[in-house]
Amino acid sequence: MQTLISQLQTRFQLSEFILQRDNLAFVTVTREQLRPLLLHLRDKEGFTHLVLLTAVDWIEDNIFQLTYLLGDRTAGCDIGVRLMLPRDVASMDSIHDLWPTAATYQRELREMFGIDFPESPRVDEDFILEGWTDLPPYRRDFDTLKYSQESYVDRLGRETKDPAAYMKLKLYPDEDNDG
């Protein structure tokens, strides 16, 4: 894995390299280099399996992190390629021509994070939600509790034990108040 990464580093500008396990590493690339890097990994290095494509919302830094996780099933190792997108102009190039399944992931990201992938097939169709009018729900600034309280009526008489207090009572009875 180390050698692979140092080889890659000579060809691409990679940053924030993390070796999580012997067979799992994460690197960050720039937007222009993503496609060449993915192509290189797929065609030259044997990372032919797109394991997943997802996003993480770092709202404090105002960025979305896209993670493309590629797997090499013969060697049994994976590499996660991270890409940072500005949160306000969230739009990215589609990779559905490299892996047809990516279209599904991109449809989900479009719906749940509001990240656009122009040219990805059927990307604007509803995928999971139907008739959703609020913010894309996986964004950090969407408050699911508030939404649910406003939209659905609670049944009176539901008794709620504060889970934290209850667990403290059961698990750590002699702990101080603030732990």
Next chain:
Amino acid sequence: MADAEFGKADRSQYPHRRPDGSLDIDLTSGKYLKLWQGPNHPGITGNMSVELTVCGDEVVEGKTHVGYLHRGFEKLMERRTFIQCFPIVCRICVPEPDFNEYCYAAAVEELAGLEIPEKAKWIRALILEMGRINSYLMYLGGQAGAFGQGVIGQWTTYARDLMLDRFEELTGARIYHMFILPGGVRDDLPEGFDERMEQTLQEVERTLDDVYDTMFRNAVFKKRAVGLGYVDPALVDEYGITGPVARGAGVARDVRKDQPYLVYDQLDFEPVTGRESDVYARADVRRRDLLMSVDLIRQILSKMPHKGEVMATLPNVLHWKIPRGETYIRGECSRGEYGYYLVTDGSGYPRRVNVRGPSYTHAMALLEKLIVNVNISDVAGLMVSLHTYPPEIER
């Protein structure tokens, strides 16, 4: 068209495509019909639906619609502490919930730097194999049922009930066991578990013998399943196909072998593969995989250490903070590669959890490809053969 000629015609070229690649389907011409299969339909694998466009009784286009079971787990988990996530993860996949627990627990352990006791690993592997047997038994019933053989489902559900008894004895619950939690497992095996397990395994094997005779050697089943839903081995990487669907195509990919987790490196097994890559081959791969699981359980029970802790000491779970990091944990569930991508940010809550269910690619991209030119009555059989569970697609 004469019958002989019909057999020769190249159906894969039909319907025609427009120059831009889209299908040339003119709905107003009256030649085509839209047909919704599901969500309320007996021939569908759970609460999802396929929007079919048919011409005569041949499907010319299919679109999968999911989202009927969406609960927003990935969002809910961001609001829960690490230990509070544990009881809800199993609900992501109903027929085989244990993989959620294992993958989640393993991801948390890796990021928090927890070591789990040796015995806990064996018990985890045991639970996962038991869950696999349940899931396959359910599948066999569904696959036979999709071709009109109701009795197979009666037998396999009976065998599954026996396995659920073992689960109940071990974990206290039939479906959602909530047994594998970060740090280990909740409890040790009960007294005399091995013998009762052995009886159950023998009963499962007996049922499978019957199933083999009545289902796999049945002329009707063969006639309908052989040649249906061919998956080209070249598609395996392109479409992210994993598990029995890939193995049925002759691609021997099994996470248990490729990236051994838990104790699989100490067990003796070979990935089961098929050749023909049709519905029949996939059903057969699953049947043999089930028998392999039976064998694996025997191996696990005999090799398992008898004494030892089953649970590591956790930090105070109420104030459990995990440093910033990200990881991906995978396991081989009965449908393919199941994985959890976990991102932490140093607080007491996960920053992001992403669940990769194998059905995600199987039921969407792959099914939409395979369904073209299939007879309407075979759609159910084809869909079951991909072994899709909708809740893991939409979470």
Next chain:
Amino acid sequence: MKDDFEKLLDQQPEKEPEPQERPALRDIPVREELVPRTVTAPDGQEIRIDPLQDYYCQAGPTVQTPAYTRIIEDLFNWARAESLWILGFGTGCGAIEMRPLMTPRFDAYRYGIQWRPTPRQANLLVISGYLSVKTLKRAIRSYEQMQNPKYVVGLGSCTINGGMYWDSYNTIKRLDDYLPVDLYITGCMPRPEALLQGFDDLKKLIRAGKAEGANKYAENFERYKTNQKRVIKDWDMPDYSW
């Protein structure tokens, strides 16, 4: 016990705060096939089609009055109770315990309970767990397509008060806001034995003539519809689609 429960069910609606309508961030376009349009018939005649008006009967549900004598009504109720035909629509996790019920170990068929593939043949809708808004829409249509007499049973804590998903943005919390529930079965998930017991209780309710969900639905049709439309934002179906 049961009476307390019924009391609780009955008294609740008045006490509750009405939820506020959430302002929509975006509009939902009407689906293409539902837009009114003009088509030309083969003979050249122009026809105006409004799919939502033309394809469905617009009449609302009506209350079914009991038979004129007690003894006949009892006979009817006995017959209804002894043939519960469940619509095979698994809406949530609870559906997985239905399969064991159909097979030798638990065998619900011996109580006259069986599963039917279409709403037209079923008289019992089992909501097996949480309902996402998308499924709620289908469940309502399935329920309305069922013939009278019909009953609704809610399984699991999710249908009662939201259960595990009390803070989820996509699942409803109280089933009886949207459909007239005759009986709840508790548990997460309810075991097959609990289901059998629940069906048995439902039979008793029916025989006592107390399972009046369908009539409640007809009487409070307006209220149910307002509740349903509040959560289903893209209401693109007729109000009552039987």
